[in-house]
Amino acid sequence: MRTVTYNPETFDHDVEQARDWFRGRRNLLITTHLRPDGDALGSVFAATDCLRNEGIDCTPYLAESLPDDYQHYTVPGAVCGEDIDLSPFDGLLCLDCANENRLALPPNRSFDDITLPCCNIDHHIDNSRFGHVNVIHAESASTTELLATMFGKFGYPVSPAAATSLILGLVMDTGGFRFNNTTAASFRCAANLVDGGADYTHVMHSMFFNEPMELLRLKGEVFKNLKFAFDGRFVYFSLTPDLLERCGATAEMAEDLIDSVRVIRGVEITCRVQQIDDVTRFSLRSQNPDLPILEIAHKLGGGGHLLAAGATQTGITLEEAEAQLVEYVGELLAR
Template identity: 30%
Template structure:
């Protein structure tokens, strides 16, 4: 197996060898997915390469202040023309998670896979996978330093956003000394850390607050108090006017209850399908748990989509969590 440094060198060669690229991430992109996509775009622009950035799902509105975020195409609203021979997948643990963007890949497309999820199976022709990285943005920080390009506030803000969101504002256990060193360096390039933290982690829209109230009103705990969960229905989303991005962070509320080992947010996406988001205090590997249901993620944060009605899925998942405990 190649060392991390060797993987970075292979990725560098991949970016230098070709002239046009498709950059994609996972469906319903979060902060790290968006920032990593934009970071790759920024690097390619500095290298004089052609590129297009596409995802399945809208990016969170609060991230539209980042460099060229308005150029990131939502596949559900617009389908770019052409088949792409050189594809860069960022923050995508599972190849299937690229969603409908797969339609843009040429049959013989060469794929560069850049990710930090431990469940990543190293798909693609070239890959840089570092599970100990706090965010894919951390890997992009290292990759960009392989090139002779001058850093500025635009790229610094993008990388900082990925770190900020995937470490929960530098509060999660993945906040390593390296992460803090990188953050310090990014601040020196003009990033407004407090402003980003306020807009990305603290501010709430009215629909977001309303759907949070709806979710908390469904709070349930297991008999031993080690598992807590909430749920949101399509009716809740419609009544509050909330978007998918407004559910970000809700899963932390049940997890933050004293004594709780695993917090779960169930979102009914249809009468026959439910998305489950997991957060762990550390004793339970929720990535392994999510994999049981076809999902994935990290030891302390993971998710999956399960076919079935809400009550059925909740019962099934809670049973699996109790077994894992």
């Protein structure tokens, strides 16, 4: 099981270290985790905008093409999936990534291959602190909330475009301020961003009122085939390439399906199991603070937050994946 290294007592010191780190940089490569979500993308786009305004050249890097829903939020100069010459850069800024093995890096490169000074900013409680400078704040509902706090402390101006990217990440990681990671600080942050020009209306419409018909077909199939265990306290569903093809949907569309399932009355733990070739991905959510599914994610080789986590395994069948999942959930519920 991965060691939890988060220490809230060092936060102010870590923020000052980051301020000094940025002051010494002239050209940054900015990245996040593989298969980026709204918080990851919002963090990258907002940081790029703000740091460019501070006179720092920035190149945002993503390992995959940008999902359609996020095309409106991108910044000029983003590199998606291509190789890139690292020699012009004097720093690597990693955002919203809990460990170095999940970083989106140029092809055929690992974190160990990169010798650039690294600043790691994140809100995952089990972050491995892989940077030379690490700012980890698990109380922040999103990494964008953390960045908004830091930019405020630094006195960095936040443009309306950057404010929109910051509120995008906050909205997506709180499920539109519905999830239990939402705090008073989250609402204050959102209000400040809207005051600063964030287009909250566009974010809400594009993220929550803009579903393609293919996704609705997929939801119908998923709900018809939900699997329940432990007297309805646990529900899970599986996504296969065949199911996606039958519905005309893509894996990208299915990323947030788990949030449609977790609302079922009586359910405490929810999981999406998705298979692509020999790779099986688990996405876990818990409604109960006394049932931290981060423990299950660690057993499966992954990580994340106490109540929202995930893992990836290779070389197992769907039946094997579901069997170990049910076993681990049963152990947690029996405590």
